[in-house]
Structure formats: structure tokens, C-alpha cells
Amino acid sequence: MMRAAPLLLALLCCLIGQTWAAASYPPIPKDKTTPVQQRIALYGPRAMSVGWNTYEKQSQPCVDYGLSPGKLTMSSCSDSSITYPTSRTWSNSVILNNLKPATKYFYKIRSTNSSTDFFQSGRVAGDKTPFTLNTIIDLGVYGEDGYTLPHDDKSKRDEIPKIQPALNHTTIGALAKTIDDYELILHPGDFAYADDWYEKPKNLGDGSAAYQAILEQFYEQLSPIARRKGYQASPGNHEQVFTKFDCSEVPGQTQLCPAGQRNFSDFMNRFGKTMPHGYGSVSKNNSAQQAANKAKTLAEPPFWYSFDYGSLHVAMINTETDFPSAPDGPGTNLNGGPIGAMGQQLEWLDADLSSVDRTVTPWVVVAGHRPWYSTGGSKQNCEPCRKAFEPTLYKYGVDVAVFGHVHNSQATAGGVYNNTADPAGLNNPKAPMYVVSGGTGNIEGLTRVGEKQSYNAFAYDTSFSYASFTFKSAKELIINFYRSDSGEKLHTSTLKKEHKQAFVRQ
Numbered sequence: 001m002m003r004a005a006p007l008l009l010a011l012l013c014c015l016i017g018q019t020w021a022a023a024s025y026p027p028i029p030k031d032k033t034t035p036v037q038q039r040i041a042l043y044g045p046r047a048m049s050v051g052w053n054t055y056e057k058q059s060q061p062c063v064d065y066g067l068s069p070g071k072l073t074m075s076s077c078s079d080s081s082i083t084y085p086t087s088r089t090w091s092n093s094v095i096l097n098n099l100k101p102a103t104k105y106f107y108k109i110r111s112t113n114s115s116t117d118f119f120q121s122g123r124v125a126g127d128k129t130p131f132t133l134n135t136i137i138d139l140g141v142y143g144e145d146g147y148t149l150p151h152d153d154k155s156k157r158d159e160i161p162k163i164q165p166a167l168n169h170t171t172i173g174a175l176a177k178t179i180d181d182y183e184l185i186l187h188p189g190d191f192a193y194a195d196d197w198y199e200k201p202k203n204l205g206d207g208s209a210a211y212q213a214i215l216e217q218f219y220e221q222l223s224p225i226a227r228r229k230g231y232q233a234s235p236g237n238h239e240q241v242f243t244k245f246d247c248s249e250v251p252g253q254t255q256l257c258p259a260g261q262r263n264f265s266d267f268m269n270r271f272g273k274t275m276p277h278g279y280g281s282v283s284k285n286n287s288a289q290q291a292a293n294k295a296k297t298l299a300e301p302p303f304w305y306s307f308d309y310g311s312l313h314v315a316m317i318n319t320e321t322d323f324p325s326a327p328d329g330p331g332t333n334l335n336g337g338p339i340g341a342m343g344q345q346l347e348w349l350d351a352d353l354s355s356v357d358r359t360v361t362p363w364v365v366v367a368g369h370r371p372w373y374s375t376g377g378s379k380q381n382c383e384p385c386r387k388a389f390e391p392t393l394y395k396y397g398v399d400v401a402v403f404g405h406v407h408n409s410q411a412t413a414g415g416v417y418n419n420t421a422d423p424a425g426l427n428n429p430k431a432p433m434y435v436v437s438g439g440t441g442n443i444e445g446l447t448r449v450g451e452k453q454s455y456n457a458f459a460y461d462t463s464f465s466y467a468s469f470t471f472k473s474a475k476e477l478i479i480n481f482y483r484s485d486s487g488e489k490l491h492t493s494t495l496k497k498e499h500k501q502a503f504v505r506q
């Protein structure tokens with residue numbers, strides 16, 4: 001979510017000029033090969049990506065890995081060490097191929113100052129082992145540039161003590177405490193909230209530096225989680241900066257958002273080479289294989305792409321640009337994209353979902369940033385998104401769609417289609433069930449639930465929270481919502497699906 005443009009603050013900023021400049025940059029390590037902001041992702045049926053930043057360009061980023069910490073006998077390198085004009089760091093990425101599935105690997109980024117870590121590789125499509133994934137959306141930086149109380153209580157913001165990256169009471173703390181309970185994370189949009197730098201008066205003299213400082217802090221805070229679990233990203237509105245108001249309507253300033261921070265620059269730099277295109281299909285059906293290959297060529301990671309994980313197929317969509325009347329497309333305040341050719345994202349989604357063989361991956365989840373069914377009303381529900389995506393989700397029998405943007409947790413009582421609750425509820429509905437998992441915590445605070453709709457079963461805005469999906473069997477999915485600070489279970493939805501048809505068309 002976002003608030004109105006901070007025009008007054010912006011003007012104030014420019015009058016003051018550089019004199020107040022006090023962006024909270026983390027210290028630069030003496031050894032500039034030191035990896036920071038480490039992250040991994042599922043990249044292919046037997047591949048994982050490793051991404052990290054460094055404070056100097058790496059001529060050849062490499063990762064050594066193996067099946068025991070003392071025997072990192074394999075290695076993989078790339079020549080990908082990239083940056084953009086306002087960044088202090090370079091994004092490095094390496095792909096690890098030919099991994100044994102669902103196997104513990106140890107890995108070490110090659111550097112004179114790095115340590116060995118580990119991950120479990122992905123499950124191949126068709127592996128029916130139960131597993132859990134978490135959905136984390138709208139997660140912002142903590143500490144002096146970000147921490148806030150629930151409900152956007154600005155009056156209290158300055159009373160917050162400076163908290164250390166132990167972050168025990170936050171969603172990152174909850175993810176650390178429960179690290180053995182889940183296998184991967186979906187994060188469709190709104191990382192860091194760097195574009196909210198102007199909320200802290202100390203930043204007003206130099207927004208460009210504050211923007212970068214927040215990104216550096218945030219991705220380092222996230223790294224204990226993202227270096228260990230496949231962390232799948234797609235964009236939200238905060239991956240852009242307000243171009244129209246901040247950048248061109250305030251005369252005579254340049255430090256508010258230099259060109260290098262517009263149009264998803266950091267997001268693309270960071271995730272562009274580490275998110276998958278698609279996994280192809282292991283179905284025996286020829287036309288399913290062809291459709292999956294077509295989807296792979298139409299995918300534009302990290303904006304839209306898909307992957308398989310055991311009994312699950314996931315499609316990550318871009319609700320910001322690249323469909324008719326997209327909220328952040330060309331000519332809007334955020335003026336982003338287009339990322340692909342006209343119609344490409346919707347053509348991709350159709351090909352991708354049409355290829356899913358439910359005898360291989362019975363479950364299909366779509367994850368995106370902006371919801372179209374929530375208690376947020378017409379201001380927060382994205383009607384152009386609904387028009388663009390809902391018919392395709394329904395047609396191919398998507399089981400659950402999960403979004404954020406609204407800063408709280410919500411679950412529908414079952415399937416919803418065309419603004420109407422599916423009469424079957426959670427017992428084999430034809431329409432997708434909808435989840436909002438946007439209450440993970442950021443500088444803007446939580447969003448009040450507001451008016452519950454007839455299709456809502458659960459809506460929670462008291463404290464930071466997130467949703468956790470456990471795929472128990474081909475027919476049963478359990479969605480738990482947890483309160484981040486206490487671990488309390490807030491709500492459970494049990495979705496039952498027969499998944500009788502191999503290729504759903506309705």
C-alpha cells in the first residue's frame with residue numbers, strides 16, 4: 001500500500017538541500033569480497049540460484065557446494081556482477097545445477113570472508129511428500145528507518161526504541177524461530193519500503209542515499225531467512241518510486257529519485273537472474289508439455305514466472321504493470337513497465353495454467369501483490385486485476401490465490417468468483433479461495449480490517465501476522481495464520497479438493 005505523495009515534505013527537503021543528509025548506511029566491510037544480503041531461490045527442477053551483494057564488482061562470482069560442510073567439492077561460477085548508478089553494491093548471482101532433489105546441500109560463496117551455509121534443494125514435481133510454505137508480503141525494514149507500531153500511529157513513532165537485528169518480536173523473528181517448520185517462502189511484492197524514506201526527518205536532506213541505505217539494511221535483515229530457504233519474489237508497488245509527483249512535479253530537485261531508482265531498478269538488479277522462467281512439464285501429455293514450454297518462453301522473471309514444488313504448481317504474477325488499466329503502468333503515477341510485449345503476461349498465464357497436469361501437481365496457487373477480494377473496498381481491491389486475471393484462474397481451477405497490499409491477514413470462507421461466494425465453501429469449491437497475507441509489518445503500519453464482505457471468513461489487524469500453507473495430501477491443504485510476536489495460531493482454513501480431473505477446464 002502507499003499513502004499520498006509527500007509533496008510538502010519533498011519541497012521542504014529541497015529547500016534544506018544536503019545539510020540534513022543522514023542516511024543510515026550500514027558500514028562497508030573492509031574486505032569488499034564479503035557477501036551481504038545473501039539469498040537463494042528455486043530456479044529449476046534440479047537447480048537453485050544463489051544471489052548476494054558485494055561492495056565492489058566481482059570479476060567472477062562463485063559458489064562452492066557439496067553434501068557435507070567439509071566437502072564442498074562442486075562449484076559454479078558466473079560473470080554476473082551488476083549494479084545501477086545510485087547503488088553502492090553489486091548484485092551477484094550463480095546457478096547451482098544438477099542437484100539431487102529434496103537434499104541438504106552445504107554451500108559457501110567464494111570470498112576471503114564468507115562462511116558455509118546450507119539449504120534443502122527443491123522437491124521434483126510429483127513428489128507427494130507433505131510440506132509447508134509461508135507467504136510473506138508487505139515486509140519492510142526494521143530499525144531506525146522503519147519500525148512502526150500497528151495502525152500507522154505516527155504520534156508514537158519516535159518513542160520506539162532502536163531495535164537490533166535480533167528482531168525477535170517481528171515477522172523475521174517468527175520465521176527464524178520456526179525455520180525447521182517450512183520449506184520455502186513466497187513474497188509477491190513490497191520489500192523494504194525504501195521509497196518511504198521521507199517518513200523519517202533525518203532522511204529529508206538526501207532521499208536518494210536514504211533509499212539505498214534502507215535497501216541495504218532490509219536485505220541484510222532478511223538474509224538469515226533468505227539464505228536458507230528458497231525465497232521467491234515478484235513485484236509490488238513499492239518496488240518503484242513515485243515518479244510523477246516526486247520526480248517531475250517538484251521543480252529544481254534531483255536527489256528525490258534519480259533515474260537509477262525508477263521502474264523496478266533495484267528489484268530487477270537483485271532478482272532478475274535468480275528467479276526461474278518455468279519448469280517445463282513432466283506430464284505424459286504432449287500438449288501439456290508444449291503449453292509449459294510456451295509459458296517458459298513468455299515468462300519474464302522476476303515479474304511473472306512459475307515453478308513446481310512437489311505436489312504444487314505456483315504461478316507468480318505481476319499486478320502492477322502489463323495488463324489493461326494496470327495500476328502502475330505507463331502514464332500512471334508510478335509510470336512503470338511495460339516489462340513484456342502487449343498481452344504477453346496474460347498469454348503466459350493462460351499457457352502456464354493450461355499446462356498443469358493435476359495428476360502430477362494436484363495443487364495450483366497463484367501469488368500476486370494486489371488483491372481483488374478483500375475487506376479493503378474499492379480503494380484497495382484492484383478491479384483491473386480482477387478483470388485481467390480472474391477468468392483465467394477460474395477456468396483452470398486454481399485452488400488458492402494469495403495477495404498482500406492490504407496490511408493485514410484475511411481468508412475467504414471458500415471459493416469466490418465474480419464477487420460471489422462459491423456455495424461449496426471449503427469443500428471442493430470450483431472457484432479459487434483467496435488469502436491476504438500483508439500484515440507482516442512495515443513503516444506504514446497495519447491496515448484496519450474495515451467492512452467484512454459476505455465472502456470473508458477471517459480478517460485480523462491487531463498485530464503483525466502471516467499465512468502458512470501446509471500441503472498435507474493431494475486432497476487437503478491447511479492454511480494457518482500466525483501472530484508474529486507470540487507465534488499464536490490465529491485461524492485455520494482446511495481446503496478440501498478432489499482434484500479428479502487431470503486438466504481442469506471450466
Ligand SMILES: *[C@@H]1O[C@H](CO)[C@@H](O)[C@H](O)[C@H]1NC(C)=O
Nearest residue numbers: 029030031032034035113114
Ligand atoms: C567479515 O564479515 C563479517 C560479517 O559477515 C563482517 O562483520 C566483517 O566486518 C567482515 N570482515 C572484513 C575484514 O571485512
Ligand SMILES: *[C@@H]1O[C@H](CO)[C@@H](O)[C@H](O)[C@H]1NC(C)=O
Nearest residue numbers: 164165166167168169173177
Ligand atoms: C531472540 O531469540 C533467541 C532464540 O529464541 C534468543 O537466543 C535471543 O537471546 C533473543 N534475543 C533477544 C534480543 O531477545
Ligand SMILES: *[C@@H]1O[C@H](CO)[C@@H](O)[C@H](O)[C@H]1NC(C)=O
Nearest residue numbers: 285287288291354355502503
Ligand atoms: C492433454 O492436455 C490437454 C491440455 O494441454 C487437455 O486438454 C487434454 O484433455 C489432455 N489429454 C488427455 C488424454 O488427458
Ligand SMILES: *[C@@H]1O[C@H](CO)[C@@H](O)[C@H](O)[C@H]1NC(C)=O
Nearest residue numbers: 263330335336337338339340
Ligand atoms: C521500464 O523498464 C522496462 C524493462 O527494462 C522497459 O521496457 C520500459 O520501457 C521502462 N519504462 C520506463 C517508463 O522507463
Ligand SMILES: *[C@@H]1O[C@H](CO)[C@@H](O)[C@H](O)[C@H]1NC(C)=O
Nearest residue numbers: 390391394417418419420506
Ligand atoms: C457476474 O455477475 C454479474 C452480476 O453481478 C452478471 O451480470 C454477470 O453475468 C456475471 N458474470 C459471469 C461471468 O458469471
